[in-house]
Amino acid sequence: MRVLLVEDNADLAANVGDYLEAHQHTVDFAYDGPSGLAAAANGAFDVVILDRLLPGFDGATLCRRLRDEHGVTTPVLMLTALDTVANRVDGLAAGADDYLVKPFAMAELEARLKALNRRASGRIASGALRVADLEYDPRTCEARRAGQTLPLNPSTRRILEFLMRQTDRIVTRKELEYLLWGDEVPDGDVLRAHMHALRNVIDRPFPRKLLHTLRGTGYRLADLGDTADDGD
Template identity: 50%
Template sequence: MRLLVVEDNRNLVANLFEYFEARGYALDAAPDGPTGLHLALTQDYDAIVLDWMLPRMDGRELLARLRDAGRQVPVLMLTARSELDDKVKSFRGGADDYLTKPFDLPELEVRLEALAARARGGRGRRVLEVADLRLDLGTLEVTRGGRALHLYPACRKLLELLMQASPAAVSRERLERGLWGDSPPDGDMLRSHVYELRRSVDGPFPRKLIHTLPRVGYRLADLDTPDHDQPDDEF
């Protein structure tokens, strides 16, 4: 899941990055309104966390311009303003949710997950299936053989990329770009996510679906022949 945080409080932004990146989210940040609007109009995000009081352009004006441009990405207003009138103005201005400071990070996380899930459902429910593996893009539910699999957002996004391309291979570069855009994290985080995904999707089942192509990338496929690929993501 990819988030944009438009917030001028550096300490708060640092806390958000620490919390969400540890859970597999990809984040961009903007310290003022014009920068936030530019990113929101030129990049694709699953949700935007938007402060009300911002330098150079406040959050309500940014939101109005975003909606005028036809962008329907979910927006959660994050602000110290708690009056009912402020909340009403935000919702009427196009906000999808409203959370007042101070707040608990787990609450923010579940609100953003719910917004992203509803947005996907609004674009039409789609289900990806490979063999007995199933990913519902509307509800974000993942099952294999009818058994629910619980994945972190980054692993779920990785699974979506692999299932959309199946049975073709997907290069490491394409997977990294799909997860983190043009700013991949330091270290081989992709390798770590593939390891976690393989452990959830293939670990409990005798037939393996995730295959490593050395020096190329990965593919998710139900192969008729035994898998001779050597995984490079074991720890």
């Protein structure tokens, strides 16, 4: 793989670079937000490792601009020193595909990069996201399944994009609640109502279920070969 590492800690960057290069990967480096954005936007990388806190502007801003302004769909793994729901959701909502909390094992970092590289084959060349026959284009905010346009409101659209960027990963209820409302979650199980509405649109009219509920934990958007059901 050709990897771009955007990390302002020179010692950590050197250690990661040495490890990946010893495992037959090519690593390019950037040490702040502006240079990282320029490199990621102009280079042909398989994956990008992006620190959450950077000089110039932070990793979330870099990732969001990479997706929105440049249309780059290269998988991004974000490094974060804080393992909080808010910190993770901010990075993932900005367009990151995965996150890893510092300190981390180099072997896990490489394994996650390889997984991201494999998952990238599920993205359409146009920059849209795809899971099985479900497609969503963040640039046009249009969703389609089996060629049919899907009606989404702003909340279900945000949830769908977030879940599609995290394909196969279990996304917790807290992450989705923070995505929609930040720290001011409304009373009642409003999230369940949104998930019910999303399932009605993306699953109910089709024979195969893609949105899976893990009771007491969260949700997973994945092609597991299940037939559609009525679970929320």
